[in-house]
Amino acid sequence: MVYNIKVDYFSINIIKKAVIILKDINNIIYLDNAATTKLSPAVREAMEPYLDELYGNASSLYSLGRKSAAALENSRARIAEAIGADPREVYFTSGGSESDNWAIKGAKHLMEKQGKRHIISSVFEHHAVLNVLESLEKSGFEITYLPVYKNGVVEISDLEKAIRPDTGLVTIMYVNNEIGTIQPVTEIGGICRSRGILFHTDAVQAIGSVPVDVKAINADFLTLSGHKIHAMKGVGILYVNKRIRISPFIEGGAQESGLRAGTENIAGIVGLAEGVCRAVGGMEEKHARLMPLRDKIYREIMKMERVHLNGELERRVPCCLNFSFEGVEGEALLLQLDLAGICCSSGSACTSGSLDPSHVLLSLGLPHEIAHGSLRISMSEYTTEAEIDRFLEVLPGVVDKLRKMSPLWENIIKNS
Amino acid sequence: MIYSEKVLENFANPLNVGEIENADGIGEVGNEKCGDIMKMYLKIQNNIIEDVKFKTFGCGAAIATSSIATEMIKGKSIDQALKLTNKAVVEALDGLPAAKVHCSVLAEQAVKSAIADYYKRQGVDPVPIVGEIEDHCDGQCN
Numbered sequence: 001m002v003y004n005i006k007v008d009y010f011s012i013n014i015i016k017k018a019v020i021i022l023k024d025i026n027n028i029i030y031l032d033n034a035a036t037t038k039l040s041p042a043v044r045e046a047m048e049p050y051l052d053e054l055y056g057n058a059s060s061l062y063s064l065g066r067k068s069a070a071a072l073e074n075s076r077a078r079i080a081e082a083i084g085a086d087p088r089e090v091y092f093t094s095g096g097s098e099s100d101n102w103a104i105k106g107a108k109h110l111m112e113k114q115g116k117r118h119i120i121s122s123v124f125e126h127h128a129v130l131n132v133l134e135s136l137e138k139s140g141f142e143i144t145y146l147p148v149y150k151n152g153v154v155e156i157s158d159l160e161k162a163i164r165p166d167t168g169l170v171t172i173m174y175v176n177n178e179i180g181t182i183q184p185v186t187e188i189g190g191i192c193r194s195r196g197i198l199f200h201t202d203a204v205q206a207i208g209s210v211p212v213d214v215k216a217i218n219a220d221f222l223t224l225s226g227h228k229i230h231a232m233k234g235v236g237i238l239y240v241n242k243r244i245r246i247s248p249f250i251e252g253g254a255q256e257s258g259l260r261a262g263t264e265n266i267a268g269i270v271g272l273a274e275g276v277c278r279a280v281g282g283m284e285e286k287h288a289r290l291m292p293l294r295d296k297i298y299r300e301i302m303k304m305e306r307v308h309l310n311g312e313l314e315r316r317v318p319c320c321l322n323f324s325f326e327g328v329e330g331e332a333l334l335l336q337l338d339l340a341g342i343c344c345s346s347g348s349a350c351t352s353g354s355l356d357p358s359h360v361l362l363s364l365g366l367p368h369e370i371a372h373g374s375l376r377i378s379m380s381e382y383t384t385e386a387e388i389d390r391f392l393e394v395l396p397g398v399v400d401k402l403r404k405m406s407p408l409w410e411n412i413i414k415n416s
Numbered sequence: 417m418i419y420s421e422k423v424l425e426n427f428a429n430p431l432n433v434g435e436i437e438n439a440d441g442i443g444e445v446g447n448e449k450c451g452d453i454m455k456m457y458l459k460i461q462n463n464i465i466e467d468v469k470f471k472t473f474g475c476g477a478a479i480a481t482s483s484i485a486t487e488m489i490k491g492k493s494i495d496q497a498l499k500l501t502n503k504a505v506v507e508a509l510d511g512l513p514a515a516k517v518h519c520s521v522l523a524e525q526a527v528k529s530a531i532a533d534y535y536k537r538q539g540v541d542p543v544p545i546v547g548e549i550e551d552h553c554d555g556q557c558n
């Protein structure tokens with residue numbers, strides 16, 4: 001047989017480009033794991049049968065359907081065990097944003113029945129919390145946003161002062177996604193439980209980095225998302241304490257006890273369960289491996305001129321650091337790092353899609369110009385020391401290059 | 417938000433970065449609170465911009481617009497340089513994301529501000545020639 005393969009200039013160029021892109025992707029140093037993570041091989045393997053032959057609808061009665069239903073309930077049980085919950089308390093959702101929405105809007109209905117109209121949160125929550133609270137404010141609820149100060153942690157005394165007789169919900173994240181600081185959720189949960197106040201915590205950035213036990217935290221609602229723990233985007237859970245009867249979030253079929261309708265994403269859910277179990281089971285090992293890397297990054301970066309750590313070092317997860325470099329703008333820093341194949345993120349205005357730098361950085365009391373120069377480095381279990389070394393080798397040169405062309409830096413040096 | 421190849425090219429290898437000693441005109445626009453400052457230096461002889469350099473604190477688009485705008489006025493007469501519009505800067509970069517168009521305005525204003533400074537140094541009132549420099553940014557980041 002004769003194959004007639006025509007390779008013209010055009011297709012050669014396409015092949016060349018594809019090879020370059022593949023090479024680039026393989027060489028990428030990915031330090032943006034707080035944005036999203038790569039799928040782990042174990043998660044992919046767990047999901048595979050449900051992407052292929054086990055495609056049944058979990059509501060169907062024949063065996064193909066029953067296999068999906070079994071996988072669904074098995075995943076629910078695995079996640080429940082990993083976070084100290086009862087399987088009946090775990091509801092599958094489309095991710096962190098939906099879970100945050102459901103928890104707060106569900107709590108709103110419960111509060112209305114009790115005649116309560118006050119909610120306590122913090123100034124640096126994720127927008128999936130803040131924007132829901134803002135819309136509740138418009139419908140007559142009052143919200144107190146606790147400050148987080150320079151160290152990026154809420155104060156228990158502020159919470160106690162903020163509580164009123166009509167406080168019905170406290171929603172405070174477990175770990176902040178931009179700076180990585182850990183909030184005192186166990187104390188907060190204890191206070192809420194003793195005062196009869198519902199407590200929701202967004203633990204999207206916490207799972208796999210700090211212990212997540214819904215009983216120890218006294219959580220009434222808890223949010224998790226798959227794509228931050230090497231599972232799929234678009235899948236997550238809301239934990240709802242079984243003493244609470246939450247209102248439905250999506251009406252339709254009888255899935256998720258009739259509270260969240262829609263044919264279940266079995267493959268995504270199986271992968272989520274694998275991801276949660278791996279994150280929880282591998283926490284100590286990850287901690288032991290990432291702590292020295294985190295300390296190395298901190299040590300080396302703090303040797304540079306006029307750089308600040310955003311949020312305190314002590315109450316912080318091992319995988320995340322956030323710095324501000326005076327005299328440079330964060331987006332330019334990101335793009336420079338990207339040219340060297342390194343992925344990070346920034347809270348500068350240019351990257352937040354508005355004219356203001358991120359609300360998280362401003363909440364720490366940073367002046368705008370310092371917040372504009374921020375850089376978040378977030379690692380995962382796959383981050384290697386060689387990658388960190390390469391990053392630390394590239395960074396000072398990049399900062400220096402941008403400072404050399406910065407009139408702001410010129411002024412800073414002149415005035416010092 | 418996606419940058420064009422042209423923007424990335426001008427960001428990665430910006431032209432005309434630096435200062436000019438004994439410059440004939442220096443303009444600065446923007447402010448640190450908003451995250452963009454552009455400073456331009458001109459060397460002018462016989463009404464011709466013999467040399468131009470810039471220093472910019474800002475995002476990728478701010479650096480790219482500074483690079484291309486300085487390139488566009490280099491070797492040109494003052495009159496030609498004053499005709500540089502932000503639209504021309506955007507076109508030369510094969511477009512800018514909507515949120516970044518203000519960087520091209522800043523680049524246009526930086527050129528005008530440097531030329532105004534040149535006239536001031538000559539003892540000429542720049543306003544009738546250059547117009548008011550529209551440094552819209554009030555530092556409020558509204």
Ligand SMILES: Cc1ncc(COP(=O)(O)O)c(C=O)c1O
Nearest residue numbers: 095096097126128177202204225
């Ligand atoms: C703290 C926090 N909450 C919620 C979310 C939203 O989760 P998802 O992307 O699954 O909707 C994220 C991530 O973007 C997050 O970091």
